[in-house]
Amino acid sequence: MAHITINPDRVIGRISKNIYGHFSEHLGRCIYNGIFVGRDSAIPNVYGMRSDVVAALRHIKIPVLRWPGGCFADEYHWQDGIGPLEERKRMVNTNWGYVVEDNSFGTHEFLELCSQLGCEPYINANVGSGTVREMAEWVEYVNSEGDSSVVRTRWANGRKEPWGVRFWGVGNENWGCGGNMRPEYYADEFRRYQTYCRNYGENKLFRIACGPNTDDYRWTEVLMQQAGRFMDGLTMHYYTITGTEWAHKGKALQFSDTEYYELLRKACRMDELVTGHSRIMDRYDPSHRIGLIVDEWGSWHEVEAGTNPGFLYQQNTMRDAMVAAIHLNIFNRHCDRVIMANLAQTVNVLQSVILTDGDRMVLTPTYHVFDLFKAHQDAEAVDCFVETAKVGTDEWTVDHITASASKKDGRMTLTLANLSMDEAEEITVFCPNTGSVNGRILTGDARQYNDFGNEQVTIQAFDEFLVKDQAITLTVPGCSVVELTIA
Numbered sequence: 072m073a074h075i076t077i078n079p080d081r082v083i084g085r086i087s088k089n090i091y092g093h094f095s096e097h098l099g100r101c102i103y104n105g106i107f108v109g110r111d112s113a114i115p116n117v118y119g120m121r122s123d124v125v126a127a128l129r130h131i132k133i134p135v136l137r138w139p140g141g142c143f144a145d146e147y148h149w150q151d152g153i154g155p156l157e158e159r160k161r162m163v164n165t166n167w168g169y170v171v172e173d174n175s176f177g178t179h180e181f182l183e184l185c186s187q188l189g190c191e192p193y194i195n196a197n198v199g200s201g202t203v204r205e206m207a208e209w210v211e212y213v214n215s216e217g218d219s220s221v222v223r224t225r226w227a228n229g230r231k232e233p234w235g236v237r238f239w240g241v242g243n244e245n246w247g248c249g250g251n252m253r254p255e256y257y258a259d260e261f262r263r264y265q266t267y268c269r270n271y272g273e274n275k276l277f278r279i280a281c282g283p284n285t286d287d288y289r290w291t292e293v294l295m296q297q298a299g300r301f302m303d304g305l306t307m308h309y310y311t312i313t314g315t316e317w318a319h320k321g322k323a324l325q326f327s328d329t330e331y332y333e334l335l336r337k338a339c340r341m342d343e344l345v346t347g348h349s350r351i352m353d354r355y356d357p358s359h360r361i362g363l364i365v366d367e368w369g370s371w372h373e374v375e376a377g378t379n380p381g382f383l384y385q386q387n388t389m390r391d392a393m394v395a396a397i398h399l400n401i402f403n404r405h406c407d408r409v410i411m412a413n414l415a416q417t418v419n420v421l422q423s424v425i426l427t428d429g430d431r432m433v434l435t436p437t438y439h440v441f442d443l444f445k446a447h448q449d450a451e452a453v454d455c456f457v458e459t460a461k462v463g464t465d466e467w468t469v470d471h472i473t474a475s476a477s478k479k480d481g482r483m484t485l486t487l488a489n490l491s492m493d494e495a496e497e498i499t500v501f502c503p504n505t506g507s508v509n510g511r512i513l514t515g516d517a518r519q520y521n522d523f524g525n526e527q528v529t530i531q532a533f534d535e536f537l538v539k540d541q542a543i544t545l546t547v548p549g550c551s552v553v554e555l556t557i558a
């Protein structure tokens with residue numbers, strides 16, 4: 072038996088819609104084939120963007136999309152991806168499978184995609200192998216109205232108005248694939264690069280510095296101390312894997328019960344990491360001017376057999392849906408510091424919300440979690456106290472129930488997950504002024520997944536609850552995610 076007590080008067084902060092953001096890299100079949108098929112494709116598209124994928128992402132109200140990487144970002148030269156298609160430079164994508172990148176998806180295409188999605192673009196620019204001038208001119212190209220040669224090139228390429236891109240990432244994983252830098256060195260590089268990323272017109276850039284890997288607290292300390300005043304956001308990356316070595320990760324579809332709890336326990340670690348990095352940020356930035364941006368997160372399994380190891384293609388089960396629910400509840404609860412998060416990656420790579428195969432598309436269980444949580448976007452997070460037991464194995468235990476709550480437009484949204492693989496749990500929710508209640512549920516066996524032509528896991532209406540004396544009593548099956556809308 073678990074208890075959840077919601078206190079609508081204790082507001083934690085506003086849940087930025089950007090916590091529900093996504094990430095798309097030039098990696099495997101994420102951009103090419105997954106999102107972009109080109110105008111001449113037989114697959115229905117608008118200016119080359121797959122119409123099915125765009126519609127699906129609009130349905131979950133994708134608020135922000137990060138591009139072009141990832142590790143690819145620090146080898147990407149934006150000038151190669153503009154102008155007539157046949158004249159664009161070709162390169163080999165040395166990070167991801169050594170395949171040819173023909174640059175047919177570049178700046179104009181990305182910003183067209185964001186406009187079709189109705190989301191904000193987040194461009195992650197190149198520090199590792201780029202130059203200050205290259206980055207400065209990319210900002211100028213997308214944002215300036217001045218009559219310069221750079222802007223004239225944009226006009227010649229068919230775009231008169233600047234796009235007004237706000238989110239600007241200065242390098243990616245510069246402690247690793249982005250140049251193997253030390254934090255002191257990167258802090259100085261960040262200060263230098265961001266100086267020349269100018270604001271144009273009304274558009275004020277939101278300057279994002281490369282933050283730590285997982286629990287590298289020293290990186291956060293140095294960055295905050297030496298470059299804090301120049302940044303608006305600091306990133307953090309944490310992936311959830313089973314096993315102790317990256318080279319021997321567990322599989323997406325075949326896993327033991329122990330590995331189920333191992334993955335969930337490791338997903339819960341996001342709370343410890345956000346708390347730890349926030350504590351350091353609090354010392355340098357007590358007013359919370361700088362946002363923590365978790366711009367890469369999600370489960371990372373072994374690639375599916377028979378697929379290119381450099382393409383990071385993995386299937387996605389109910390276990391991954393639980394990982395998503397755990398993270399999103401954590402981010403909601405930390406919305407006073409976490410202002411954006413981007414699941415890695417949107418289509419066909421790692422914990423995708425969408426998988427494609429030729430002209431076919433399937434929505435993963437993780438997609439449906441984003442659907443269940445979408446009412447939290449831009450709502451006010453309120454105190455949501457959960458009293459619950461632990462479940463799991465001797466080695467890996469997790470809270471039986473995780474939850475978060477927010478209010479908007481006179482309605483309360485409560486999202487909760489029963490993390491047990493198979494044990495149902497009775498939950499009593501105390502929420503003042505409860506009138507009508509509506510529910511939706513995503514549930515299934517932990518190993519269930521959606522395959523092409525065989526969608527087993529979808530959202531169902533949920534009305535197995537009783538409302539009495541300001542309390543809602545419900546029994547939630549194991550391995551499920553529930554959204555309650557309380558009016």
Ligand code: AHR
Nearest residue numbers: 140141142143243244415
């Ligand atoms: O998302 C895959 C890769 O993981 C990204 O390119 C990189 O930033 C991270 O290491």
